[in-house]
Amino acid sequence: MTKEISATAWVILGCFGIFIILINLSLWTAWRKKDTTEGEWLQRFTQGIRSPWSKEDAQLKELSTRINDLKQGSTENLPADKKSNE
Numbered sequence: 396m397t398k399e400i401s402a403t404a405w406v407i408l409g410c411f412g413i414f415i416i417l418i419n420l421s422l423w424t425a426w427r428k429k430d431t432t433e434g435e436w437l438q439r440f441t442q443g444i445r446s447p448w449s450k451e452d453a454q455l456k457e458l459s460t461r462i463n464d465l466k467q468g469s470t471e472n473l474p475a476d477k478k479s480n481e
Contacts, residue, residue: 442449
């Protein structure tokens with residue numbers, strides 16, 4: 396006598412199969428990208444954890460600098476196309 400597999404068991408088996416496939420795909424992708432240094436991804440990860448908004452902070456700093464320059468009437472730091480319009 397064989398027992399039927401319940402729907403819950405099929406879902407669990409499916410999830411397990413997807414998990415195995417995802418692990419294999421990630422390992423294959425990591426293997427293909429050997430040309431990058433091993434610690435590079437870890438360095439980017441830790442830098443992102445330490446300062447998650449570093450890109451935004453740099454952009455805000457540049458914006459602040461440009462606004463201060465505009466308030467003072469300076470056009471030194473403006474892009475070339477903006478200077479020609481004046």
